[in-house]
Amino acid sequence: MKGGLVTRGGEVTALEGRPTGRESGPETVVAAIRAYVDELVDLGSSRYGAPPDGIGLAVPGIVTTSTAVYSANIGWYDVPVSAFVPPGIPARLGHDVRTGGLAESVLGAGRGVADFLFLAIGTGIAGAVVIGGEPYGGAEGSGGEIGHAPVWPAGEKCACGQIGCLETYASASALVRRYEARSPSRTAATAKDVVSLAVAGEAVAGEVFDEAVEALAISLASYVMLLDPAAIVIGGGLAEAGQTLFLPLEERLSARLTFRERPPLLPAALGMRAGMLGAALLGWQAAGVPDVGRDWSLDVLRRGAVP
Amino acid sequence: MKGGLVTRGGEVTALEGRPTGRESGPETVVAAIRAYVDELVDLGSSRYGAPPDGIGLAVPGIVTTSTAVYSANIGWYDVPVSAFVPPGIPARLGHDVRTGGLAESVLGAGRGVADFLFLAIGTGIAGAVVIGGEPYGGAEGSGGEIGHAPVWPAGEKCACGQIGCLETYASASALVRRYEARSPSRTAATAKDVVSLAVAGEAVAGEVFDEAVEALAISLASYVMLLDPAAIVIGGGLAEAGQTLFLPLEERLSARLTFRERPPLLPAALGMRAGMLGAALLGWQAAGVPDVGRDWSLDVLRRGAVP
Numbered sequence A, B: 001m002k003g004g005l006v007t008r009g010g011e012v013t014a015l016e017g018r019p020t021g022r023e024s025g026p027e028t029v030v031a032a033i034r035a036y037v038d039e040l041v042d043l044g045s046s047r048y049g050a051p052p053d054g055i056g057l058a059v060p061g062i063v064t065t066s067t068a069v070y071s072a073n074i075g076w077y078d079v080p081v082s083a084f085v086p087p088g089i090p091a092r093l094g095h096d097v098r099t100g101g102l103a104e105s106v107l108g109a110g111r112g113v114a115d116f117l118f119l120a121i122g123t124g125i126a127g128a129v130v131i132g133g134e135p136y137g138g139a140e141g142s143g144g145e146i147g148h149a150p151v152w153p154a155g156e157k158c159a160c161g162q163i164g165c166l167e168t169y170a171s172a173s174a175l176v177r178r179y180e181a182r183s184p185s186r187t188a189a190t191a192k193d194v195v196s197l198a199v200a201g202e203a204v205a206g207e208v209f210d211e212a213v214e215a216l217a218i219s220l221a222s223y224v225m226l227l228d229p230a231a232i233v234i235g236g237g238l239a240e241a242g243q244t245l246f247l248p249l250e251e252r253l254s255a256r257l258t259f260r261e262r263p264p265l266l267p268a269a270l271g272m273r274a275g276m277l278g279a280a281l282l283g284w285q286a287a288g289v290p291d292v293g294r295d296w297s298l299d300v301l302r303r304g305a306v307p
Helices: A026-048 A096-107 A170-184 A191-199 A205-228 A237-241 A245-255 A271-286 A300-302 B026-048 B095-106 B172-182 B191-199 B203-227 B237-241 B243-255 B269-286 B300-303
Strands: A001-008 A010-015 A054-060 A069-070 A077-080 A093-094 A116-121 A125-131 A134-136 A231-235 A265-267 B001-007 B012-018 B055-059 B068-072 B075-080 B091-095 B116-121 B126-129 B134-136 B231-235 B266-268
Touching: A001 A026, A001 A271, A010 A026, A010 A271, A010 A300, A026 A054, A026 B075, A054 A096, A054 A271, A077 B243, A093 A096, A093 A271, A096 A116, A096 A125, A096 A231, A096 A271, A096 B001, A116 A237, A125 B091, A170 A191, A170 A205, A170 A237, A191 A205, A191 A237, A191 A245, A205 A231, A205 A245, A205 B126, A205 B203, A245 A265, B001 B026, B012 B026, B012 B269, B026 B055, B026 B075, B055 B243, B055 B269, B068 B300, B091 B095, B091 B269, B095 B116, B095 B126, B095 B134, B095 B231, B095 B269, B116 B237, B172 B191, B172 B203, B172 B237, B172 B269, B191 B237, B191 B243, B203 B231, B203 B243, B237 B243, B243 B266
Parallel strands: A054 A093, A116 A231, A231 A265, B055 B091, B116 B231, B231 B266
Antiparallel strands: A001 A010, A069 A077, A116 A125, A125 A134, B001 B012, B068 B075, B116 B126, B126 B134
16 A cells, blocks of 8 residues: 655655555454554644644445445455544545545546546456546446446356456457467566557457457447547556557547547556555545646646655 | 426426428528427516516437537528527527537436436437436537447448437337338338337337347446446337336346346436426526426326427
């Protein structure tokens, strides 16, 4: 996990990582988060002369602003936000990818775009449906699971048990898994390797990468039909492939749309920091200052950051 | 087209139909709507002693509250709401299916459900994405086109030119077309006939109906993953098949969801009147009384209606 102190003006300090202790079970993770929060609160108190005005936390799974309802990865159920923070400081929870979408909306690639999809392609695939500038989580906080919407309904079985999910074709881990399955004599350590092999003209890597791009195009075509976004913001590790991903994806998505224009595909602006910055915005929302962030510049963030 | 007078208390009178004159081109349609609106305004004035407080219109295609941007069926572009109504009466436009979704939300099957999909399965298929009780049209008013989201990405070509759209498998007209294509010696006049043949055990009709249900299940699985609705409200002509449609659709949708519950499928409550009632709600919104309708009972509407 990562955490930091973020001022109202957008100065980021104390941005550091800590282990979650996930292997020791959910109680350990909650305790580790709480200890890290306490540490940051103490650091803020000594640095700024007062504890933070608010605390925001981005967590995976099914999440409301007050409860971490469920996470398959961590194994927790119904953890109230009060378990993570010391008493007396207002705090708000957010879903990790939706919180990244909030950061991209307020101060990243989605700045000035009210309605867009933030698509995070990493080990898994998830989305933040941004409506009117706010990430939308659905009726009970489990929306945005575009990675588990079917793209090939009679296709491969996903780890989730469903058939033909986007994630099983197009996540970073899917690229590696699918490449190795078809090319047993060679290994690819990372999705980046598969992309590099594809660019270099290696046939199997090319096939696997093409199929990933096609799956993404099918999924985005559905999204465009249903939600008419003004843009699609793509982040996560695979987005670092840049034009190698964006150009064929734009072409294939355009080919699947006949009666409307393709919305622009934009690279996410905040990278791995989107979640942490979004959590800072949630903290300022909890503090009763919801408009914080709209006047931040990315430069200020970069200059202010402690590596 | 249909129109009527609807009081603040939910009494519906003068509910009648008129031809649109579509075959004579878009100017004729605009003039026909305007003439019908004038007629209803005069009728309202003589019946209630004053012209209506507001006017709502539900039209197809791409629509904002102030402009009928485009309709492929009618052929119009950028018609302002002022072209449809006499001066001096506040008026508001809505998309036909989204307006039906508004009516289902305020006083129909979606009453008390903030976040749901209204799926209208008729000659075509379209949806209203209802969020926080309001139909959501996307960035520019062309959202909800679930009928043209791909379900079989390498499947049949749709009339829209795209590949594998839901509508090309599961609309009422698709049932007839696909049945006749596979069973050249027999004809089915309507989708209802195909459904009846399927229920009676006729093999080709059974296949075609099964494929329609499967396409709907795939499409709804995507919707559920992406938008986590509290319910799915199904209307349009095909919904009249009742449990013949709902039972297998529930079963197939459940089979495509492994890590979350299936939201309930609910039959739409307003039938063919959803669009007209939604337009009445838009008219009351235009009049500055947005909460009209929440206290109406369906019974009052039925009793008040002139056949």
